[in-house]
Amino acid sequence: MSIIDIACEESRTRGDARVIAVHLKIGRMSGVVSEALLSAFELAREDTLLAAAELKIEDMPVRVHCPQCGCEQLADSIQCLCCSVCGTLSPEITQGCELEVVAMELEPMEVV
Numbered sequence: 001m002s003i004i005d006i007a008c009e010e011s012r013t014r015g016d017a018r019v020i021a022v023h024l025k026i027g028r029m030s031g032v033v034s035e036a037l038l039s040a041f042e043l044a045r046e047d048t049l050l051a052a053a054e055l056k057i058e059d060m061p062v063r064v065h066c067p068q069c070g071c072e073q074l075a076d077s078i079q080c081l082c083c084s085v086c087g088t089l090s091p092e093i094t095q096g097c098e099l100e101v102v103a104m105e106l107e108p109m110e111v112v
């Protein structure tokens, strides 16, 4: 499902409320480029309930569970999944792959 579909669906369940903003979390490893997503969204939102909606993107850094530190740490880079504190290669990514809609701002249709 695309973001537009998710947002339209949500809008419909609230009686075709106008969508003002869609808040997204995009991990650096999700393969999604914020700029590309924004321009795609601007084209796709035309003639939908999202025509006036704004995309608000929160960029999520990559975090790994470091076996050496025994806790979650920021990764060095998306190419090297090493703990940024001690440099140990981590097998477990705990954050950074997400692409999710976290919140939506809706404005109810005016009741006449």
Ligand SMILES: [Zn+2]
Residues within 6 Å of the ligand: 066, 067, 068, 069, 070, 073, 083, 084, 085, 086, 087, 088
């Ligand atoms: Zn570490």
